[in-house]
Amino acid sequence: MLNMDFSQTLLLPYDSDRWQASPAAGVWRYPLEREQAESGHVTSLVRFEPGAQFPAHNHPLGEEFWVLEGTFSDENGDYAAGSYVRHPPQSRHSSFSRDGCVIFVKLNQFAAEDTGTLVMTERDGQWVIGEHGYRRLPLHRHEGEVTSVLDFPDGGRFPPCCYRRGLELLVLAGELKEGQRGLAALSWLRFPPGAEPALTAAPGTRLWVRTGHLAPARD
Structure with a gap:
């Protein structure tokens, strides 16, 4: 577990040395809070090198992300920097980036009744x-x-x-x-x-x- 005591105040300055390799080649993680290594409540930065792919995976309690740099892609489309996306509980996708990207992602944190899909961009808002x-x-x-x-x-x-x-x-x-x-x-x-x-x-x-x-x- 990492930073899962929500009664604590946390101030974590960015440290480029904290990136960790994920199970997929060319995909790097920067953990911020994490319940378990590969499941449960997770908040992190994720970086895709150009051409990197992450295999199909489930989101039991949803996934949301904000694209910080580059373009993040999955079977449903391409999401450029400034995009905000919500995949509802029980959704599934594989992901990749043709030219590389960085996203801020939160996994398995949706309320059970919050089941909508959302894709919006900064320009649309x-x-x-x-x-x-x-x-x-x-x-x-x-x-x-x-x-x-x-x-x-x-x-x-x-x-x-x-x-x-x-x-x-x-x-x-x-x-x-x-x-x-x-x-x-x-x-x-x-x-x-x-x-x-x-x-x-x-x-x-x-x-x-x-x-x-x-x-x-x-x-």
Whole structure:
């Protein structure tokens, strides 16, 4: 198990030495949280070298990913950088990348009744202007769980309304500060329900954000 105590605050700066080979040649993993080696709850970065393939596999409780670089592909299509994809529970696919890619992926974390398939791109989405000088791209919402991309063109404070039921962040670009500590692109942060971190984004910072998913029970 890795980082599976959701009552803990985690701030993991990106470290290029943490990439690990997967069972498939040319596919590399960067684990962030993991229940078991090849199954269960997993959050990670995954890198495909050009031409690499990962064999067909099941998603008992769903798979979602955000394409960070390049183009990720499967039997259903090609997903360029800035794509957000959700494959529902019990789905199955094989995956590959012709020219190489990096994705942020979460496995086996869907609510049982959250069964929809979703494919959207940053260009397709509708940005919403926030009260604190940022803009937000809604990606997915189910019950109290909300997934978005936040963009801070001029920098600013992360909205404090998002802490109450847990918060998870991946720095997509720029720098996020927690107090005096700076976290650059591909850093990952997780805060338990009730935490009140002091988060400030530098100009040009972009974040993948999930809120409301770490409380012990859903209202």
